[in-house]
Amino acid sequence: MGRAGSALKQVLETYKISQNRLATALQVERSVVNRWFHGQVDPNGETIVAIVQALRTLNATAAERFIQLYLGDLMRPTNATVQLRPSQPADLDFVLAAEQHPDNSPYVWQWSREQHLAALTHPDIAHLIIEVPTRQTPVGYVILIGLQNPNQSIQLCRIVIEVKNQGYGKATLKQVKQLAFQTYNAHRLWLDVKVGNDRAQAVYHDAGFIIEGTFRDYVKTPQGYDSYRIMSLLRPEYQP
Numbered sequence: 001m002g003r004a005g006s007a008l009k010q011v012l013e014t015y016k017i018s019q020n021r022l023a024t025a026l027q028v029e030r031s032v033v034n035r036w037f038h039g040q041v042d043p044n045g046e047t048i049v050a051i052v053q054a055l056r057t058l059n060a061t062a063a064e065r066f067i068q069l070y071l072g073d074l075m076r077p078t079n080a081t082v083q084l085r086p087s088q089p090a091d092l093d094f095v096l097a098a099e100q101h102p103d104n105s106p107y108v109w110q111w112s113r114e115q116h117l118a119a120l121t122h123p124d125i126a127h128l129i130i131e132v133p134t135r136q137t138p139v140g141y142v143i144l145i146g147l148q149n150p151n152q153s154i155q156l157c158r159i160v161i162e163v164k165n166q167g168y169g170k171a172t173l174k175q176v177k178q179l180a181f182q183t184y185n186a187h188r189l190w191l192d193v194k195v196g197n198d199r200a201q202a203v204y205h206d207a208g209f210i211i212e213g214t215f216r217d218y219v220k221t222p223q224g225y226d227s228y229r230i231m232s233l234l235r236p237e238y239q240p
C-alpha cells in the first residue's frame with residue numbers, strides 16, 4: 001500500500017470517519033475511496049490536497065493527523081516552538097478527545113468533562129492549551145497542579161500532545177519549567193510516568209528530570225498491575 005493510502009486508512013479508522021462520509025465530502029464515488037482504503041490505488045498529489053480539505057470539514061484533528069502520517073519526518077520542525085494559553089470551556093471537546101484517544105488513554109489519567117471544567121478556574125491549577133503558530137488547531141494540552149502548594153511543589157499532572165514526535169513535547173516542557181520556576185516560584189516540579197512509556201520518559205529526561213523511584217504495581221488494570229516512575233526537577237537543577 002502507498003504512503004497516502006496507508007495514512008488515510010489509519011485516519012479513517014482512528015477517527016471513525018466512514019468511507020461514505022469522506023466520499024461525499026470529496027464529491028467522488030465511494031468506490032474511489034474504497035480503492036485508496038484497500039491500497040489498490042494511491043491518491044496523487046492534487047487528490048491528497050483535496051483529501052486534506054475534505055477531512056478538515058469533517059474533523060480538523062484527523063486532517064492534521066493525515067498530514068503528519070503522510071509527510072512523516074519531513075514535517076518535523078528543526079526548532080519547534082509552542083505557545084501555552086489558558087484552556088477555555090470551548091476547548092474541552094478537544095481536550096477530552098485527546099485524553100480518551102487510544103494513543104494517549106493508556107498513559108494519562110482520565111477526567112470527566114466536569115472535572116476539567118472545574119480545573120479551568122481552580123486557583124491551584126493551570127490548565128493550558130498548547131498551540132503552534134503554523135497549525136490551525138491545538139496540538140495538545142497540559143495541566144499543572146500545586147500553584148499554591150505551601151511546599152512550592154508543583155505537579156506536572158498531565159501532558160498530551162496530539163501531533164507526536166514533532167518536538168512539541170520538548171518545547172512544551174521548556175515552557176512548563178519556565179512557568180513553574182519563574183512564574184509560580186516552585187522549588188520542586190514533579191510527575192509520574194508509567195513504566196514502559198519510553199517516549200514520555202525520554203522527553204522528561206531530556207528536560208533534566210531525574211528518576212526518584214518507582215511506585216511498583218501502583219495501578220490495577222484488566223491486564224494486571226502497572227508501575228509508575230516518579231521523576232522530579234528541583235530549582236537548583238533548573239536550566240532555562
Ligand SMILES: CC(C)(COP(=O)(O)OP(=O)(O)OC[C@H]1O[C@@H](n2cnc3c(N)ncnc32)[C@H](O)[C@@H]1OP(=O)(O)O)[C@@H](O)C(=O)NCCC(=O)NCCS
Pocket residue numbers: 103104107108159160161162163164165166167168169170171192193194197198199200202203
Ligand atoms: C509523551 C508526549 C507528551 C511527548 O510529546 P512529543 O511531542 O511526542 O515529544 P517530542 O517530539 O518533543 O519528543 C519525543 C522524543 O522521544 C523520542 N522517542 C519517541 N519514541 C520513543 C521511544 N519509544 N523510546 C524512547 N524515545 C522515544 C523521540 O525520538 C524524541 O526525541 P528526539 O527529539 O531526541 O528524537 C506525547 O508523545 C504524548 O502525548 N504521548 C501520549 C500521552 C502521554 O504519554 N503523556 C505523558 C504521560 S506521563
